[in-house]
Amino acid sequence: MLSYRHAFHAGNHADVLKHFVQIQLHEYMNQKDTVYTYIDTHSGAGVYALDSGYASKNAEYETGIGPLWERKDLPKSLAAYVNVVKGLNPSGKMRYYPGSPYCADKMMRQEDRLRLFELHPADSKILADNFRKVEEHAAQQGERPSGRGRRVLIERGDGFHAIKTLLPPPSRRALVLIDPPYEDKQDYRKVRDMLNDSLARFPSGVYAVWYPVLQRMESRQFADKLKRLPCKEWLNVTLTVTTPGPDGFGPLHSSGMFILNPPYTLEPTLREVMPYLVKVLGKDAGATFTIERGAQVTGTATARVGANGAVRMPVGNARRASPTSGTGSLRLPGQAPAGTPGAAATGPRAPAKPGSQRPGGAPVRASARPTAASPGGLPRIGRGPKRP
């Protein structure tokens, strides 16, 4: 099923969380001189025109990147993300939104490698066109030699399978972003299968999985299943911008990023930035965040010191988990898991903003093709259904 088009959702709150975390991961990878490979299993179109009929249909960016655009009080790490978006909009007017391949390209060094997979025929072509334009522009600015060469490889193909050919990478360093549409509930299983296989091939890779937080069972159980993967450490962050509707339908209210082998720098950064995102993007009193981390237990479990200085003992069955939040609270056996009502791990809630929640609605179905390039030389993207 290839009806999903990311253009409808470009720059929404879920993209903010995903791309902010992605940029943090690149900053961490860049700290070492050794080159690394970035693998984007579900790349999308690369760049999105926000004034196209598609992105502007529901204007999801207006409640995502929009409120961050003019802020003068951004935490430094969040500013790094907003600056990538601003770099794509040198006029100062927000017209384009960068997808994950563009964020990667901006953050990575000349010697690093990008391996981008996109199955949709139209979006894979737009992705290739966009990269050609970005490369030409960079070459004109003297930023790097023209020609994609070995640095960027774009393939129209199934990222779930293609990754097998790339692991382990030659330099033994890789950052992998896994961001499927999840319209097909099989995607949840495919992500887990792929991670199981990838961890066997390359245990030390940094793997970042975006996922929607939904009522459907596969989504509710997803993060807990990822915690059972054979990986040393994991970190799970969610951002909820509004109270979910009673029937579970309507705009996406919450999403998460689950990172396997996270950099040690990420949790403190999230602790600083997530309350800010809740404050700025939260639509009502249901807005909140969770940060949870854990490690696979091999042999004797050891306690861990939390960010608030408290010693944390392992909880759960085979692994230790340390949910953290604005209060640094710890989930105890018997308590609700993070992100559910009553959980100890939820972050501070945003003040209610009456009337700011957009009305719900059923998913929109794909009905148009991508159109020709916009006047700015970057494409307008086709329309598609809402992300579940």
Ligand SMILES: C[S@@+](CC[C@H](N)C(=O)[O-])C[C@H]1O[C@@H](n2cnc3c(N)ncnc32)[C@H](O)[C@@H]1O
């Ligand atoms: C959420 S979008 C990706 C957005 C992109 N990662 C970003 O952040 O800008 C998911 C993309 O996956 C593509 N897709 C769906 N199934 C795929 C598969 N098996 N392999 C590769 N791409 C796939 C869809 O066409 C869609 O463009």
